[in-house]
């Protein structure tokens with residue numbers, strides 16, 4: 637059983653959906669005395685302070701992280717290496733640094749270059765929505781969701797203790813913690829998250845092209861499955877640009893396999909091969925049933941909307 641841990645001061649760098657959700661969850665559960673927001677956008681900081689997500693805001697990273705015993709990188713993945721470099725001089729001795737990025741290999745490389753006095757534990761809460769910004773955050777986002785940790789290869793005692801603290805933090809906000817290496821994470825998430833997002837962006841883009849000849853029919857009759865795709869396709873373009881650039885190799889690998897499967901389906905339809913189609917669809921149904929039986933069907937389409945409380 638992982639014990640929840642407490643922090644004196646947390647600096648959240650990037651006060652968007654995930655940063656503000658962690659801030660709200662920590663505040664609600666009494667896991668920190670003070671929350672400082674650091675963001676390059678002054679408007680974000682003003683809004684976050686107004687709605688009570690942060691106690692104070694700073695556009696200067698150096699000032700914002702001074703005195704923090706927990707530093708959270710919750711920016712898009714593409715700027716994390718630069719933020720990490722800036723922390724090498726700015727962060728207090730012994731600070732626990734975590735990130736929440738959707739890709740782990742790239743940030744792990746930057747984290748490994750930090751001085752030994754700092755303890756960076758890469759993390760990925762596998763929980764989110766299509767929304768962005770501080771107003772989108774809510775305290776229960778991480779409850780009963782996975783958080784994957786990909787610790788650096790370091791076996792000094794202070795680092796091992798920092799990994800335990802990171803586990804305690806996520807357990808403290810209600811998540812279930814899993815530890816794996818960064819390459820494994822990036823391949824697994826390419827399958828379960830990155831490819832599905834790519835398909836949603838592509839499908840909705842294609843439907844939008846058709847819309848120009850279908851004169852409103854796509855919007856009028858969009859139901860069920862397509863609506864779910866449009867929700868995912870409404871996700872932040874900058875965040876997802878960075879995910880695909882940072883996880884290029886793994887995504888190209890699974891995209892290659894997906895394209896092959898798609899070609900098989902195309903052929904089955906062309907040649908009226910009902911047996912091939914039925915077999916392929918039956919595989920999909922049994923995978924879904926296995927997920928439900930394992931109690932992992934947490935991604936209801938309205939996840940987060942019916943219990944969103946700051």
Ligand SMILES: NC(=O)C1=CN([C@@H]2O[C@H](COP(=O)(O)OP(=O)(O)OC[C@H]3O[C@@H](n4cnc5c(N)ncnc54)[C@H](O)[C@@H]3O)[C@@H](O)[C@H]2O)C=CC1
Pocket residue numbers: 649650651652653654655674675676677680710711712713715719736737738739760761762763764765766767768769770872875879
């Ligand atoms: N949106 C989601 O559902 C999930 C996102 N993630 C990861 O969490 C991270 C944050 O995503 P969101 O919270 O959705 O993004 P967001 O767009 O809501 O917030 C990002 C914030 O970072 C700030 N920012 C950008 N560059 C900065 C810099 N150089 N210095 C300081 N602040 C900077 C932006 O102004 C913005 O306020 C990403 O790395 C993403 O991969 C992880 C799990 C789920």
Ligand SMILES: O=C(O)C(=O)Cc1ccc(O)cc1
Pocket residue numbers: 737738761762763764765766829868
């Ligand atoms: O909104 C959804 O359906 C998501 O899948 C949210 C999400 C986006 C990115 C992540 O790294 C983890 C979760």
